[in-house]
Structure formats: C-alpha cells, structure tokens
Amino acid sequence: MMASILAVDDSASIRQAIKIALAGEGYTVAEAGDGVEGLSKAGAGxxxxxxxxxxxxxxxxxxMIRQLRTKPAGAGVPILFLTTESDAEIKAQAKAAGATGWLTxxxxxxxxVRIVKKVLAA
Structure with missing residues (x-):
C-alpha cells in the first residue's frame, strides 16, 4: 500500500508537476488549491x-500548518514546504509552525521524490 499525499498549491501546474513526479513512484496524490481547501482535506485525515x-x-x-497541527488528523503528519522563498527567517517560522522539511x-x-521517500521512511 503506497502512501497518500496531499499537494496544496494555488498553481495548477505545480500541483500537476508534483502529481506526475510522485504518481510515477506509485504514490496517490490528492490536490487542494489553497490553504482553506488544504486544511479541510488534510483535517479529514x-x-x-x-x-x-x-x-x-x-x-x-x-x-494552514499551524491550524492543522492542532487537529488529531494533522498532528503527526509530515509536512513539506514547497516555495519560492528561501529566506532563513521564513524557514524558521515554517519549522516553528510544524513543517518537517523544505523544498525550493x-x-x-x-x-x-528523494525527499518524500526519506520523510516517509523516517
């Protein structure tokens, strides 16, 4: 049984790229277009x-991460940030909010794929 992954991004092309990369490895990928939809889907577990x-x-x-970390379904789920931001301050905020990792x-x-495999194996 392969892992189920939620991709939350307002860019449909980014979600598609994530889906293609991970589906090729056998992962199931669901999508959400913003934090509200992401929180709703992720909160359902x-x-x-x-x-x-x-x-x-x-x-x-x-x-979204801060709110998700307060819900039972989101408390222990690894969360990767995928963003154009590479600022150390924002990385620190993301880590404090409960992010597991970071990808620019x-x-x-x-x-x-490598990062996802590593995080899921941890």
Whole structure:
C-alpha cells in the first residue's frame, strides 16, 4: 500500500508537476488549491504526507500548518514546504509552525521524490 499525499498549491501546474513526479513512484496524490481547501482535506485525515506552498490566497501555508497541527488528523503528519522563498527567517517560522522539511521552487522532480521517500521512511 503506497502512501497518500496531499499537494496544496494555488498553481495548477505545480500541483500537476508534483502529481506526475510522485504518481510515477506509485504514490496517490490528492490536490487542494489553497490553504482553506488544504486544511479541510488534510483535517479529514488519511494522508501520510502533505506538501504545501507558502504563499496562497485565502489562507497561506504557515497558517494552514499551524491550524492543522492542532487537529488529531494533522498532528503527526509530515509536512513539506514547497516555495519560492528561501529566506532563513521564513524557514524558521515554517519549522516553528510544524513543517518537517523544505523544498525550493522550481523543484527537481527527482529531488522531490528523494525527499518524500526519506520523510516517509523516517
């Protein structure tokens, strides 16, 4: 049984790229277009990993993670940030909010797969 992953990003092309990279490895990938939808889907549970953008309309990735970490379904799920931001301050905020790891856009699909495998094996 392969892992189920939620990709949260306001860019459909980024979600598609994540889906293609991970589906090729046998993972199931669900999508959400912003933090509100991501929180709703992730809060319902059933995901082994969440990959989220930082800057999104309606609710950003940091807020989504903070809220998700207070819910039973989101408490222990690894969360990877996928963002154009590489600022150390933002990385520190993401870590404090409960992010597991970080990947800068544009991302290399092979690198994404490696990080996902590493996080899920931990």
């Amino acid at each position: 059933g995901f082994d990993l969440i990959i989220t953008d930082l800057n999104m309309p309606n609710m950003d990735g940091l807020t 856009k544009p991302f290399d699909p092979q690198q994404l």
